[in-house]
Amino acid sequence: MSTYAVEVVYRGIFQKRLSGNICRSIVLASRMEGKIGTAFGRYGDSPERNGIPAKYFAVVADDALELEEYLAQYEPTQVDATIVVDDTLCKGVESWAWYGLQPINALTKPGGTVIVTSYQDPEQLKEDIHVKDEPYNLAIVKGSKSFSGLWVYKDDHTDVRVLGALARVVPDMVSLESYQKAILQQWKTEAKVVSSQRSHERVHISPVEPGEGNETEPYSFEMPGWQEMEEALVIPGIAQGGGFRGGEGGFEPVRSAVFKKYSTRTMRPVVNFETCTKCTLCWLQCPDSCFDVTPDGLYDANMEACCGCGVCEDVCPVPNCITMVNEEAFVDNDSQYEHWQKNRDDYMGWLEKKIALGKSERRSHGFHHVGQYQEENAMAEVGSDD
Ligand code: SF4
Numbered sequence: 001m002s003t004y005a006v007e008v009v010y011r012g013i014f015q016k017r018l019s020g021n022i023c024r025s026i027v028l029a030s031r032m033e034g035k036i037g038t039a040f041g042r043y044g045d046s047p048e049r050n051g052i053p054a055k056y057f058a059v060v061a062d063d064a065l066e067l068e069e070y071l072a073q074y075e076p077t078q079v080d081a082t083i084v085v086d087d088t089l090c091k092g093v094e095s096w097a098w099y100g101l102q103p104i105n106a107l108t109k110p111g112g113t114v115i116v117t118s119y120q121d122p123e124q125l126k127e128d129i130h131v132k133d134e135p136y137n138l139a140i141v142k143g144s145k146s147f148s149g150l151w152v153y154k155d156d157h158t159d160v161r162v163l164g165a166l167a168r169v170v171p172d173m174v175s176l177e178s179y180q181k182a183i184l185q186q187w188k189t190e191a192k193v194v195s196s197q198r199s200h201e202r203v204h205i206s207p208v209e210p211g212e213g214n215e216t217e218p219y220s221f222e223m224p225g226w227q228e229m230e231e232a233l234v235i236p237g238i239a240q241g242g243g244f245r246g247g248e249g250g251f252e253p254v255r256s257a258v259f260k261k262y263s264t265r266t267m268r269p270v271v272n273f274e275t276c277t278k279c280t281l282c283w284l285q286c287p288d289s290c291f292d293v294t295p296d297g298l299y300d301a302n303m304e305a306c307c308g309c310g311v312c313e314d315v316c317p318v319p320n321c322i323t324m325v326n327e328e329a330f331v332d333n334d335s336q337y338e339h340w341q342k343n344r345d346d347y348m349g350w351l352e353k354k355i356a357l358g359k360s361e362r363r364s365h366g367f368h369h370v371g372q373y374q375e376e377n378a379m380a381e382v383g384s385d386d
């Protein structure tokens with residue numbers, strides 16, 4: 001029996017079309033070589049929401065009986081390849097708020113491959129990806145996060161470049177030739193076939209040994225069994241909150257102990273406390289009530305609660321007081337205010353460095369001006385796979 005499974009981990013809504021394209025093409029290509037496949041999605045939570053990590057699966061088998069047998073389980077528990085179309089998801093995903101944080105490689109089988117679209121190198125990515133007890137491979141398709149969402153299709157060739165890489169790391173599932181036939185059938189352009197070919201040849205693959213990677217314990221929580229559940233649906237209210245860090249001054253709201261939003265982020269705000277005028281706008285406008293009010297009237301964005309929407313940067317009236325920075329630049333969720341209080345000079349140096357590393361251009365889910373497609377593809381031609 002040779003059944004193969006692949007998962008695509010993506011940002012809900014923002015990358016839905018991209019992930020759907022990848023999985024649909026796997027199924028189509030498998031049929032072109034006489035196999036049978038199916039693809040199905042899992043919501044980030046229900047219903048799928050902007051930025052919340054979500055998954056698609058594709059399963060390919062030799063015949064219908066094999067496929068049926070495999071699909072008797074709810075979803076694959078092991079996959080041959082985990083495809084990650086936003087490298088900030090490498091920090092782990094809280095897809096369903098069922099488990100707490102799940103390492104990105106949790107389902108990757110021993111000897112399997114995690115394929116990431118990224119401009120980071122393997123060493124940088126391994127700072128984020130949690131350790132595993134078994135060896136696996138890390139494959140990098142050079143490129144930025146592609147946001148091709150529910151309503152727009154950003155045709156920057158990320159879908160076919162991933163397929164080209166997949167043919168290299170799981171060659172027995174579907175051949176490159178079949179992917180290319182499926183690409184031509186769907187998009188009717190040789191340009192996308194060429195992109196898949198280049199990616200197939202240039203994908204960077206490196207082995208990851210057991211124990212290599214991020215050693216922090218992913219956060220989890222106790223889940224009640226069905227026998228422990230209360231009768232009827234009981235949703236306890238969230239308490240009002242109190243002083244900053246439990247003290248007398250300031251204010252800190254109580255937040256959900258189990259659903260932390262940080263895994264939804266592709267960028268995060270950093271705050272220059274030296275120029276903040278304490279106008280309160282960020283605190284008032286943050287849709288997720290992320291800001292803790294410090295005893296001296298400043299606002300500290302809680303990095304476990306922040307989903308990275310960028311509203312605070314938009315509303316802050318002081319130029320460059322709040323700056324959105326690519327999430328790749330960070331390895332923890334520590335309090336910025338506490339850092340600033342401990343050592344202001346050190347904090348200001350840290351702030352400058354982080355902004356230089358990854359000041360975020362606006363998150364783009366589509367094309368906003370005529371010619372943007374051509375500009376970005378020209379950049380991809382120059383910047384990728386080299
Ligand atoms: S980016 Fe700003 S406004 Fe958005 S959730 Fe984070 S702290 Fe709140």
Ligand code: SF4
Nearest residue numbers: 276277279280282316
């Ligand atoms: S919006 Fe800007 S200036 Fe106003 S309180 Fe927030 S950080 Fe300070």
